[in-house]
Amino acid sequence: MIDAIDICLTAGKFQLRKASLHVRAGEYFVLMGRTGSGKTLLLQCICGLLHPSAGRIAIAGRDVTGLDPRDRNLGYMPQDTGLFPHLGVWRNITFSLRARGVRRGEAVRLAMPLVEMLGIEPLLDRDCRDLSGGEKQKVALARALACRPNALLLDEPVSALDEPARAEVCAELRRVQQALNLSVIHVCHSLAEAAIADRVGVIDDGQVQQTGPLRQLRENPATKAVARLMAVGERRQ
Amino acid sequence: MTSPDETSRADDHAAGPAPARRQFSPLRMVRRYGLAVVTLSFLALFTGMVLAIIVANIFSRFFHFATLVELFHKPLVVAAMKLSAVTSLTTLGLVVVFCIPCGYALSRYRFLGHAVIDTIIDMPIVMPPLAIGVTLLVLFASPPGRWLGERMDAVGLDRNAAAGIVLCQFLLSAPFAIRAAKSAFEGVDRRLEDLALTLGCTRLQAFWKVALPMARGGVLAGCVMAWARAVGLYGPLMVFVGCVRGKSEVLPNTIYLEVSTGGIEVALAATMVMIAMAGAALVLIHAVAGSKRWWGI
Numbered sequence: 350m351i352d353a354i355d356i357c358l359t360a361g362k363f364q365l366r367k368a369s370l371h372v373r374a375g376e377y378f379v380l381m382g383r384t385g386s387g388k389t390l391l392l393q394c395i396c397g398l399l400h401p402s403a404g405r406i407a408i409a410g411r412d413v414t415g416l417d418p419r420d421r422n423l424g425y426m427p428q429d430t431g432l433f434p435h436l437g438v439w440r441n442i443t444f445s446l447r448a449r450g451v452r453r454g455e456a457v458r459l460a461m462p463l464v465e466m467l468g469i470e471p472l473l474d475r476d477c478r479d480l481s482g483g484e485k486q487k488v489a490l491a492r493a494l495a496c497r498p499n500a501l502l503l504d505e506p507v508s509a510l511d512e513p514a515r516a517e518v519c520a521e522l523r524r525v526q527q528a529l530n531l532s533v534i535h536v537c538h539s540l541a542e543a544a545i546a547d548r549v550g551v552i553d554d555g556q557v558q559q560t561g562p563l564r565q566l567r568e569n570p571a572t573k574a575v576a577r578l579m580a581v582g583e584r585r586q
Numbered sequence: 587m588t589s590p591d592e593t594s595r596a597d598d599h600a601a602g603p604a605p606a607r608r609q610f611s612p613l614r615m616v617r618r619y620g621l622a623v624v625t626l627s628f629l630a631l632f633t634g635m636v637l638a639i640i641v642a643n644i645f646s647r648f649f650h651f652a653t654l655v656e657l658f659h660k661p662l663v664v665a666a667m668k669l670s671a672v673t674s675l676t677t678l679g680l681v682v683v684f685c686i687p688c689g690y691a692l693s694r695y696r697f698l699g700h701a702v703i704d705t706i707i708d709m710p711i712v713m714p715p716l717a718i719g720v721t722l723l724v725l726f727a728s729p730p731g732r733w734l735g736e737r738m739d740a741v742g743l744d745r746n747a748a749a750g751i752v753l754c755q756f757l758l759s760a761p762f763a764i765r766a767a768k769s770a771f772e773g774v775d776r777r778l779e780d781l782a783l784t785l786g787c788t789r790l791q792a793f794w795k796v797a798l799p800m801a802r803g804g805v806l807a808g809c810v811m812a813w814a815r816a817v818g819l820y821g822p823l824m825v826f827v828g829c830v831r832g833k834s835e836v837l838p839n840t841i842y843l844e845v846s847t848g849g850i851e852v853a854l855a856a857t858m859v860m861i862a863m864a865g866a867a868l869v870l871i872h873a874v875a876g877s878k879r880w881w882g883i
Contacts (some may be wrong), residue, residue: 398780418783425784433778435799445785465780496786 350374350532353498356394358406359470365401366391371501373529374409377523379540379546387555388536391436392502395534396425403434405511407500419448423500424493426506428483432477439473440486445496450457460495467491483514490525500532507542519545540579551575630817641862643807643854654855662831663840674817677755681763681812686805688760688795693801694776711761718758719822726826747834750827755816762815766808770801795812807871814867818860 351372358365365387372378386523391397395406397418407415413421432441442464446456464470467487472480476552480488486506491503506522507515523545526533535546543549544565550560553574559566643649657663692704710718725731726745735745743749774797782792798805820838829839837856844853
């Protein structure tokens, strides 16, 4: 579904060095790594906000390496939700549809099933600035999914939430992913979040070190970096 | 076992000692309220000065409401008002078209000579307005300037009338709008524009749908400030365009000409019109800058 092959990118002093990733259709993939390991850069390369100096990105078999973000049709949710403060909840949710020229009424009709699935009908007339952290995550999720993306990219989606809200939002993400049979890349640095994944990848120093089920990474870490991350994660748990 | 008295004392202890009543201390009062009192006093003093100037004009023996009404029946003064409105609004249009993109470019892109351009833009703000009039005059007397003047004449733009006024106004007011737009766009998180790209926007759509609405207050305030500067311009116009009644006379010129010829009543009435325009511009700034409750707490 999503193939990132030998991605190279230089950002200041940091480099992605032939980072490769394969995410299957309908798979919930968690990408873990320490702060500054290159998780967000790789995610931004996949969604088209950054263009790699070398390597290839394909989505559903189509090479999208040189395409703009809008032509990749991927849902992207940044760490701080990135809700537009000058727009209300409804207009945030229908933003991607309106940007693609869908009329207002049609956009509302298309977004409604998603709104009902996420249970955010009571929030629709609210100002985004008045929402709680968990509510913001749900609205941002609805916005990212409104244009029926090929896949969903989540950049530390629950890191700003407290512990109970994290578990709730993670469960919600998994439920939505299964309901829509969507491919998801979820970037985080917590083993608790990784537990919901079908497969986990560990990135360190700009390279993807190992991918596989979480249990496999715990029991047979391929590199010291993976072992260290698993050990630190378990201590935290 | 404990006696009822002991229990009562234990409860008192659990509730904690009663808070000691703090004694009045002048020093503490000064520390707590001193800064507020001083700054608010200065604020009241300055506001009072501005209001006093306006009120003194209204109640002066030179101001007559009838003169103000008469002003609108004097063809030359009405022509000056019209020219002021047309030129300042044209300048505003140019400011909107040119200065908002300039402010955006300065806030978003780093390029060779960025700092130099950023500094040059401020030049018309710090240069004396009269000096700008002189530099324009000299420029249009030079060979390239004469060539430009001929081209302007060829398309019907008279350098000694409205076109010259607009050029002068634009040069002096654009920096305010660029500066305000730059600051406003710098306040918009660039990541939100990037996010808009992932949601299906082109760069231009991201600008229209995200950056511009979020920077709206500062951008509009800058435009209104630029318009206010343009409409009140006088010195450089006298030097560069000159002042021919009915041709290149704008409202500030009217005030000067009337004062020069002893028509203080007419000058004061024209001043009142300009004060009203300035007041309207300020109300507009506050209204559009997003402070919905600008008239109170």
